[in-house]
Amino acid sequence: MTESYPRLAARTLRFTLGVPRNLTVSPDGGTVRFIRTANGVSRSGGLWEYDVATGEESLLVDPVAVLGGADEDLSPEERARRERSREGAGGLVSYDVDQTGRWACFALSGRLFAVHLGADAVRELPAEGAVIDPRLDPTGRHVAYANSAGELRVVDVAGREDRALVTPDTPTRVWGRAEFTAAEEMDRHRGFWWAPDGRSLLVERYDDVDVEVWHVADPAHPDRPAVEQRYPAAGTANSVVTLWHVPLEGGEPVEIAWDHDAFEYLARVDWSEGSDPLLQVLSRDQHRSLVLEADPATGATRTLRELSDDAWVELSAGPRRDPQGRLVTVEDVDGRRRVCVDGTPVSGDAWQVRSIVEVDEDGVLATASDEPTEVHLVRFAAGRDAEVLTQGAAVHGAVVGGGTTVVVRTDLDSTASTFTVRRGNATGSLRVLSEPAPISPSVELVRLGERELRAAVLFPRDHVPGSTRLPLLLDPYGGPGAQRVLASGRMFLKSQWMADQGFCVVVSDGRGTPGRGSEWDRAIHHRFAEVTLQDQVDTVAAIAERYPDDVDTGRVGITGWSYGGYLAALAVLQRPDVFHAAVAGAPVTEWRLYDTCYTERYLGHPDEVPEVYDANSLLPLAPRLERPLMLIHGLADDNVVAAHTLRLSSALLAAGRPHTVLPLSGVTHMTPQEEVAENLELIQMEFLRQQLA
Numbered sequence: 001m002t003e004s005y006p007r008l009a010a011r012t013l014r015f016t017l018g019v020p021r022n023l024t025v026s027p028d029g030g031t032v033r034f035i036r037t038a039n040g041v042s043r044s045g046g047l048w049e050y051d052v053a054t055g056e057e058s059l060l061v062d063p064v065a066v067l068g069g070a071d072e073d074l075s076p077e078e079r080a081r082r083e084r085s086r087e088g089a090g091g092l093v094s095y096d097v098d099q100t101g102r103w104a105c106f107a108l109s110g111r112l113f114a115v116h117l118g119a120d121a122v123r124e125l126p127a128e129g130a131v132i133d134p135r136l137d138p139t140g141r142h143v144a145y146a147n148s149a150g151e152l153r154v155v156d157v158a159g160r161e162d163r164a165l166v167t168p169d170t171p172t173r174v175w176g177r178a179e180f181t182a183a184e185e186m187d188r189h190r191g192f193w194w195a196p197d198g199r200s201l202l203v204e205r206y207d208d209v210d211v212e213v214w215h216v217a218d219p220a221h222p223d224r225p226a227v228e229q230r231y232p233a234a235g236t237a238n239s240v241v242t243l244w245h246v247p248l249e250g251g252e253p254v255e256i257a258w259d260h261d262a263f264e265y266l267a268r269v270d271w272s273e274g275s276d277p278l279l280q281v282l283s284r285d286q287h288r289s290l291v292l293e294a295d296p297a298t299g300a301t302r303t304l305r306e307l308s309d310d311a312w313v314e315l316s317a318g319p320r321r322d323p324q325g326r327l328v329t330v331e332d333v334d335g336r337r338r339v340c341v342d343g344t345p346v347s348g349d350a351w352q353v354r355s356i357v358e359v360d361e362d363g364v365l366a367t368a369s370d371e372p373t374e375v376h377l378v379r380f381a382a383g384r385d386a387e388v389l390t391q392g393a394a395v396h397g398a399v400v401g402g403g404t405t406v407v408v409r410t411d412l413d414s415t416a417s418t419f420t421v422r423r424g425n426a427t428g429s430l431r432v433l434s435e436p437a438p439i440s441p442s443v444e445l446v447r448l449g450e451r452e453l454r455a456a457v458l459f460p461r462d463h464v465p466g467s468t469r470l471p472l473l474l475d476p477y478g479g480p481g482a483q484r485v486l487a488s489g490r491m492f493l494k495s496q497w498m499a500d501q502g503f504c505v506v507v508s509d510g511r512g513t514p515g516r517g518s519e520w521d522r523a524i525h526h527r528f529a530e531v532t533l534q535d536q537v538d539t540v541a542a543i544a545e546r547y548p549d550d551v552d553t554g555r556v557g558i559t560g561w562s563y564g565g566y567l568a569a570l571a572v573l574q575r576p577d578v579f580h581a582a583v584a585g586a587p588v589t590e591w592r593l594y595d596t597c598y599t600e601r602y603l604g605h606p607d608e609v610p611e612v613y614d615a616n617s618l619l620p621l622a623p624r625l626e627r628p629l630m631l632i633h634g635l636a637d638d639n640v641v642a643a644h645t646l647r648l649s650s651a652l653l654a655a656g657r658p659h660t661v662l663p664l665s666g667v668t669h670m671t672p673q674e675e676v677a678e679n680l681e682l683i684q685m686e687f688l689r690q691q692l693a
Contacts (some may be wrong), residue, residue, distance in 0.1 A: 010184055010674045011265045015434050017041060018434035025404050026101045031117075034178075036048050037091070037463050039583045045063070045091045046091060047115070048060060049117075062115070069429070072090055083669065102117055102142045109288045112670070114143060127153070133192075146177045150173060152246070157233075165246050170207070174496060179238075192204065201248070204266065207239060214231040215227065215229070216234075218636060225268070270318065270321075276296065278293055284453065288313065305327065314337070318356055320359055324399050327580065331345075337518070346363075351369065372516055373486050375486070395411070405423075406421050416434060439496050439497060456491075459500075471502070471557065476568075478600060480513065480514075485511055495507055504550060510531070528566075536571060556578060562585070573625055576627045580627055583688060584645075589638075590647060625659065629658070636666050
């Protein structure tokens, strides 16, 4: 029997297993290392290397062999860390290599291992507690690691002298790990950084003493106690985060000083060769940010850049120093995300900069867009025109080192990525071992309405234009920080499968989604509900005008997960004249229940602007429900907790409004379980088919 697309997508982690990831290039450019599973269904990642000169690949670390065939045993702290980074695979999920290119290290099943890269020899190092995020010092002499006891420890690569550098002195203090808000909302997953000379470290310490304790229970197992979790909900206390300079030998830790009352968040840290450490701090309201340079010996800091914005400061993709010692940041200037050198923009008016790949003598290599659906590699330098290194409608990324560049590309003509290795005039490629997708999306990227919303339109693959009018199904994310409409075929596999069930499926990126500039981003400030819903309403109107003989706008459904779930539920509650059925997965229904950093960035502090929270909550809208609504929620979700769905369901019940609730026992914000993921998709589609028949 042919397996369904949802089952295959779940088994292959959406066809990402077998794809190279976590790429690094050796300092001499001769070797590319990466993590890849053995095939497209194995979830156990191994460490591989590619010889640039010969084009040959070899397996350095086989996690199955290292563990002797035993199952992995992850600590609760490591599971939480993977949840924050949305990591669904196993085996090796990360590794670190020193600057000499001699050693690599990794954690596996909570144990610590080092690899002598010249001899391809793997050894286990002694370690206390469950190991988290091990990192080699740049000189290749020591490995530092955080552990489940909240310590930061260090051991030399020969396996001697495992010792604690810093140890928590209260139960709520933790060293060397990123706190919840940094990992979940600031894209910072590290909690310590080595000095370039390997003789000391910068180490975060966070204290959750004032953070509210929430309890995440599994009602399917009443014999098990609820899991206590420190959760910083909007308007409540955050972790107290400090940064310390910790010497490897002798001397007491020195706290890095800044005004913590004015700048509560530690957002970025960088310590590069030839310069003092850089850090970026952010105010609680996120209207102000400082880029600081720290003196490790004294802890004193001086301000290099001060950024401000009436809505919010977008965090820099950096900051870092260039070889001349100048400060390189990415900032919003005149409506564009730009590369700035010592505060002066160098990236011009044509580009929206996404990230910095490398800073070297030739300038700043970045990913950037001149069209929101495409991402290119572009080199920027003061006084020179932008040098575009990639071509075609596609999404590109890269890693570089020692004169070697690995370019990663996806486009609409394929559902697989390519990994091209370039060194001088020679090129090679990394093998992709993913399972072939069973369907090939037939997607049209369009611009809709007066705001030229970028959207993807998909019909059933056997649809004959003009032959029948299909129900319309919107499948947005629609919120800040995530872009769905890109020139990449793999982005639309699920959308094509849904279309093949008898729908015209449209994915539309409205205001607030990345790639369109600061005015576009900030249109949602204090106005989640109004702005993001209006763009989906406008999408329906524009699709009706564009495809009058193929789409029936008297039958419109909407589905989404997380922010997309919020938007789906909002659509049928607020605009039943446009939307006729919705499936809302893991929706945020009451923003006072979501975390501080994300929510206050966009909606402000709930004590200061309660009316904003009321206007963006779904709970007051419950009496207005008149369309079919299915709510889905994982009961183990520690990000968007199940209380969101339960409170909306209670409000709907109190108002006498029928609805459907699908609770998922043991499921977090991700649903990696094959059977659950498959049946979840099938149930949703059956619900929408019935309601839009």
